[in-house]
Amino acid sequence: MKCRxxxxxxxxxxxxxxxxxxxxxxKVALAGQPNVGKSSIINSMTGARLHVGNFSxxxxxxxxxFIEKDGYEIEMVDLPGIYSLNAYTPEEQVAKKFLYNEDxxxxxxxxxxxxxSRNLIFTFQLMDMQKKMILVVNMIDEVEKQGGKVDRDKLxxxxxxxxxLTSAKEHRGVDEIVDHVIEVYTSQKPKNKLFYDERIExxxxxxxxxxxxxxxxxxxxxxxxxxxxxxxxDEEVYKVIHDLPIFIELHEMLGQIYRELExxxxxxxxxxxxxxxxxxxxxALVLKALKKPPKKLTLTDRLDRLLIxxxxxxxxxxxxxxxxxxxxxxxxxxxxxxxxxxxxxxSNTINAVLPxxxxxxxxxxxxxxxVGSVIMFLPNILILFLGINLLEQTxxxxxxxxxxxxxxxxxxxxxxxxxxxxxxxxxxxxAYMAARTLKNPKDRIITMLVLGFMSCSARLPVYVLLIGAxxxxxxxxxILFIIYIxxxxxxxxxxxxxxxxxxxxxxxxxxxxxxxxxxPSMKALGVELWIKAKLFLKKAGTFIAGASMIxxxxxxxxxxxxxxxxYEAKIEAAIDEAAKxxxxxxxxxxxxxxxxxxxxGKTIEPVFAPLGFDWRVSVATIAGLAAKEVVVSTLATxxxxxxxxxxxxxxxERLRENISFKAAVALIVIIMIYSPCIAAMSTFWAEVxxxxxxxxxxxxxxxxxxxxxxGVYNLLGVLGY
Amino acid sequence: xxxxxxxxxxxxGRIVKIKAKxxxxxxxxxxxxxxxxxxxxxxxxxxxxxxxxxSDGTKIAxxxxxxxxxxxxxxxxCK
Numbered sequence: 149m150k151c152r153x154x155x156x157x158x159x160x161x162x163x164x165x166x167x168x169x170x171x172x173x174x175k176v177a178l179a180g181q182p183n184v185g186k187s188s189i190i191n192s193m194t195g196a197r198l199h200v201g202n203f204s205x206x207x208x209x210x211x212x213x214f215i216e217k218d219g220y221e222i223e224m225v226d227l228p229g230i231y232s233l234n235a236y237t238p239e240e241q242v243a244k245k246f247l248y249n250e251d252x253x254x255x256x257x258x259x260x261x262x263x264x265s266r267n268l269i270f271t272f273q274l275m276d277m278q279k280k281m282i283l284v285v286n287m288i289d290e291v292e293k294q295g296g297k298v299d300r301d302k303l304x305x306x307x308x309x310x311x312x313l314t315s316a317k318e319h320r321g322v323d324e325i326v327d328h329v330i331e332v333y334t335s336q337k338p339k340n341k342l343f344y345d346e347r348i349e350x351x352x353x354x355x356x357x358x359x360x361x362x363x364x365x366x367x368x369x370x371x372x373x374x375x376x377x378x379x380x381x382d383e384e385v386y387k388v389i390h391d392l393p394i395f396i397e398l399h400e401m402l403g404q405i406y407r408e409l410e411x412x413x414x415x416x417x418x419x420x421x422x423x424x425x426x427x428x429x430x431x432a433l434v435l436k437a438l439k440k441p442p443k444k445l446t447l448t449d450r451l452d453r454l455l456i457x458x459x460x461x462x463x464x465x466x467x468x469x470x471x472x473x474x475x476x477x478x479x480x481x482x483x484x485x486x487x488x489x490x491x492x493x494x495s496n497t498i499n500a501v502l503p504x505x506x507x508x509x510x511x512x513x514x515x516x517x518x519v520g521s522v523i524m525f526l527p528n529i530l531i532l533f534l535g536i537n538l539l540e541q542t543x544x545x546x547x548x549x550x551x552x553x554x555x556x557x558x559x560x561x562x563x564x565x566x567x568x569x570x571x572x573x574x575x576x577x578x579a580y581m582a583a584r585t586l587k588n589p590k591d592r593i594i595t596m597l598v599l600g601f602m603s604c605s606a607r608l609p610v611y612v613l614l615i616g617a618x619x620x621x622x623x624x625x626x627i628l629f630i631i632y633i634x635x636x637x638x639x640x641x642x643x644x645x646x647x648x649x650x651x652x653x654x655x656x657x658x659x660x661x662x663x664x665x666x667x668p669s670m671k672a673l674g675v676e677l678w679i680k681a682k683l684f685l686k687k688a689g690t691f692i693a694g695a696s697m698i699x700x701x702x703x704x705x706x707x708x709x710x711x712x713x714x715y716e717a718k719i720e721a722a723i724d725e726a727a728k729x730x731x732x733x734x735x736x737x738x739x740x741x742x743x744x745x746x747x748x749g750k751t752i753e754p755v756f757a758p759l760g761f762d763w764r765v766s767v768a769t770i771a772g773l774a775a776k777e778v779v780v781s782t783l784a785t786x787x788x789x790x791x792x793x794x795x796x797x798x799x800x801e802r803l804r805e806n807i808s809f810k811a812a813v814a815l816i817v818i819i820m821i822y823s824p825c826i827a828a829m830s831t832f833w834a835e836v837x838x839x840x841x842x843x844x845x846x847x848x849x850x851x852x853x854x855x856x857x858x859g860v861y862n863l864l865g866v867l868g869y
Numbered sequence: 870x871x872x873x874x875x876x877x878x879x880x881x882g883r884i885v886k887i888k889a890k891x892x893x894x895x896x897x898x899x900x901x902x903x904x905x906x907x908x909x910x911x912x913x914x915x916x917x918x919x920x921x922x923x924s925d926g927t928k929i930a931x932x933x934x935x936x937x938x939x940x941x942x943x944x945x946x947c948k
Contacts, residue, residue, distance in 0.1 A: 181899075231896070231899035231900065232895065232898075232899035234892070234895045234899070236892055236895070236896050262926050263901070263925065263926045263927050265901070265925060266899070266900065266901040266925060266927055269898075269899065270899070381891075417891070419891070419895070420894075423895075423898050423903065424903070424904070427898075427903050427905070448928075452911070452912065452921075452928075456912055456921070458912075458913070458914055458915040459915065461914075546930070549930070550914070550919055550921060550930045551914065551919075553914070553918065553919040553930070553932060554914050554915075554916050554918035554919055557918065557932075562932075563919065563930070563932075657893050657932060657934065657935050658919070658930065658931065658932035658935065659893060659896050659897060659900070659929065659930070659931050659932075659935055660929065660930045660931075661900055661927060661928070661929055661930075662921060662928035662929065662930050663928075664928070
C-alpha cells in the first residue's frame with residue numbers, strides 16, 4: 149500500500165485569472181476532527197466576513213466566512229467536528245451529510261499536529277472522496293515548542309495534496325490558506341489517489357465495474373468512493389444503492405466480497421480491514437514526516453493530576469462553579485447601575501421633550517423602562533457566558549464530565565450529558581442542541597427533559613431582581629448559587645424518576661476524548677461574546693420592546709374617563725400635597741385594575757392565588773413564557789404605574805411593598821422550574837419529533853413548578869415567614 | 870493479555886484485542902485505540918467507574934464497561 153504522489157508542478161497554475169471579470173465563487177468545506185482548532189482558524193483569518201446561521205433543517209450552528217481575494221469570493225463553511233466518516237453522533241451526521249450531498253469546490257481538512265496520525269486516518273477517508281483537497285496541519289507551534297517538527301514537503305509528497313502548516317494562535321500560515329484555495333481551485337492537477345492493499349484494490353475494481361452498469365455512477369471517481377464506502381460498511385451509502393436496479397446483483401457481489409476479504413485478512417469485518425490499512429498508512433506517514441517531540445510531562449498531565457484527582461477533583465469542580473456564580477453577580481452588578489441610570493435619563497428626557505400623551509407614555513413608561521430593565525442584565529449574562537465558554541474551550545468541561553460520569557450514571561444519565569446540562573446555565577437553546585452529542589435516543593430525551601431545570605441566563609435577571617429585593621446583599625451570590633444548585637439537583641432527581649418509570653434500560657456507553665488544556669484565543673472568545681451580546685441586544689430591541697409595548701397597551705386601555713373625572717375633582721379638592729399624591733396613586737392603581745391587563749390578571753389570579761401571587765405577578769409569570777426577561781420588564785411596567793412618589797420609585801422597593809417574602813420565594817421556584825421561553829420550546833419541538841414527548845414536555849414542568857412553589861410557600865408559612 | 874480495568878494507574882503496554890462491537894469499536898478506533906496502539910493508564914475515578922487512558926498523545930475517557938472490552942499486553946513492571 150502506498151500513497152502515489154502526483155505531479156507537484158505548481159508553476160503552470162499561477163496565472164492571474166480574471167481579476168477584471170466579475171467575482172468567481174469558490175465554496176470550501178472546512179472539515180476536521182473535534183478540538184483541532186477549526187474555529188480559531190476561521191476567526192483569525194484576515195479580512196473575513198463572519199456569518200452565523202444554522203445548517204438547513206437542523207439546529208446545529210453553522211459558521212461561514214466570506215473572503216474576497218484576486219477576483220474570487222471564497223466561502224468557507226465550518227462543519228461540526230467529525231472523527232470519522234463512520235459518523236457516530238448526530239452532529240457528526242450533519243458534517244457527513246454536508247460532505248456527501250452539498251455542492252462545494254474543495255475540502256480543507258484541518259488536523260492537529262499533536263495527534264497527527266489519528267487525524268490522518270480521517271484525512272484518508274476524505275481523500276477517498278476524490279475531491280480537491282488541502283490539508284491544514286494546525287497547532288504547529290505546540291509541537292515545535294516541545295522540540296518536534298513536521299516536514300511539510302515530505303507530507304505533501306507522500307499525500308499528493310497541498311499541505312499548510314498553521315498556528316491559529318500565533319497567526320502563522322493562516323492567510324496562506326486563501327492563496328492555496330485559489331491555486332488548487334484553478335489548477336488542473338490530477339486528483340489525489342490513495343491506494344490500498346492490492347487484494348482490496350482488486351475488490352474495489354470489481355465493485356466499480358458493477359456500479360458502472362448503473363447510469364448513476366458513470367463517473368469513475370465517484371464509483372470508486374462508493375465502492376470504498378461500501379467496504380467501510382457505510383449505512384448511508386448502502387441506503388443509496390439500495391434503491392438502484394442493480395441492487396440485487398450488487399448485494400450478492402458485496403456479500404461475497406465481504407466474505408472473501410474477511411477470510412483473507414482474518415478480520416471480523418471489511419470495515420476493520422480498511423481501518424487497519426489506514427492506521428498502518430498513517431503510522432508510516434508520521435514516521436517519515438514528523439519528528440516527534442521527546443515525551444515529557446506536559447502541563448496537561450500536571451494539571452490533570454490535580455484537577456481530576458480521585459478525591460480532590462470534585463471539590464475543586466464545585467469551587468469553580470461557585471466562583472463563576474459569585475463573579476457573575478458581584479462583577480456584573482457594577483455596570484448594571486450605570487445602565488440603569490442611563491435609561492432613567494432617557495425616560496426623563498423623553499418626558500421633558502415630548503408633549504404629554506399616548507406617545508410620550510408608551511415611550512417613557514412602556515418601552516424605555518422595559519427595555520432598560522432587560523439590558524441592565526447584559527453584563528451578568530455576558531460574564532456567565534464567558535465563564536461557560538472558558539470552561540468549554542480550556543478543555544475543563546471534558547474533565548468535569550469524566551469526574552461526574554459515575555455520579556451521573558446513578559441518576560440514569562451519562563457523563564457527556566453534563567456538557568448540555570452546564571450549557572443550559574447559559575442558554576437552553578444551544579443546550580438542547582448540545583444534547584445531540586448523546587447518541588442513544590433515551591439518554592438524549594431524558595437529558596433534554598430535565599435541561600429546563602438548569603436555569604438559563606435569561607432567568608438570571610429575575611433572580612437578581614428578586615434576590616436584590618428580598619435578601620440581604622451580602623448573601624446575594626450564595627443565594628444565586630443555591631438557586632442554580634437546587635435546579636440542578638431537581639433535574640437529577642427527575643432524570644432518575646424518568647429513567648425508572650419511562651425509560652428502562654442501560655445508558656449509552658461513555659467514550660470521550662479529553663482534549664489537552666489550552667489557553668483559549670482571546671479573539672475567539674471576544675467574537676463569541678460579541679455575537680451573544682448582539683443577539684441579546686437585538687432581542688431586547690425587538691422582541692422584548694414589542695412585548696413590553698403590548699403589555700403597556702393592555703395596561704393603559706381602556707380609558708375610563710368617568711373614573712378619571714371623579715378623581716380629578718377629588719384631587720382638586722384635596723387640601724395638602726400628601727393627600728393629593730395619595731389620591732393620584734389611588735387613581736393610577738384603579739385605572740390599572742380596570743385595564744385589559746387587569747382583567748386578564750384577575751381571571752388567572754385564582755390559579756396563582758394559593759402561591760400568594762397578586763394579579764400583577766400572575767401576569768408577569770405568564771408573560772415569562774414568551775421570554776424570561778419579560779418577567780422583569782412586565783413587573784417594571786406594572787409596578788411603575790401609579791408611582792407618584794419620587795422617593796420610592798425603584799422597582800425593588802415597589803416589589804418589597806407589594807409582594808410577601810414567601811410569595812417571592814414561590815416566584816423564584818416557579819421561574820426555576822416552569823417551561824422555558826418560546827425559542828427553547830420550539831427548539832425542543834424541532835429536535836424531538838415524537839408527539840407524546842412534545843406533549844409531556846409542555847405540561848409536566850408547569851405542573852411540577854406549581855406544586856413545588858405551593859409546597860415551598862406553605863413550608864415558609866409554617867416556619868413563620 | 871488482560872482488560873484495562875485490571876491494570877493499575879501508570880501501567881503501559883500495547884493493545885492486543887478490542888472486543889467492543891461497532892459502533893463503539895469504530896469510535897475507539899477513530900480516537901486512536903486500535904490493535905497495536907501503545908496505551909497508558911492515566912487515571913480512574915475513586916470507584917473505578919470511569920477510566921482515562923492515553924494513546925499516541927490523545928487522552929480518552931471510558932466507562933468501566935468499555936474499558937473492560939479493551940485488552941492490553943502490559944510491559945514489564947506493571948502489575
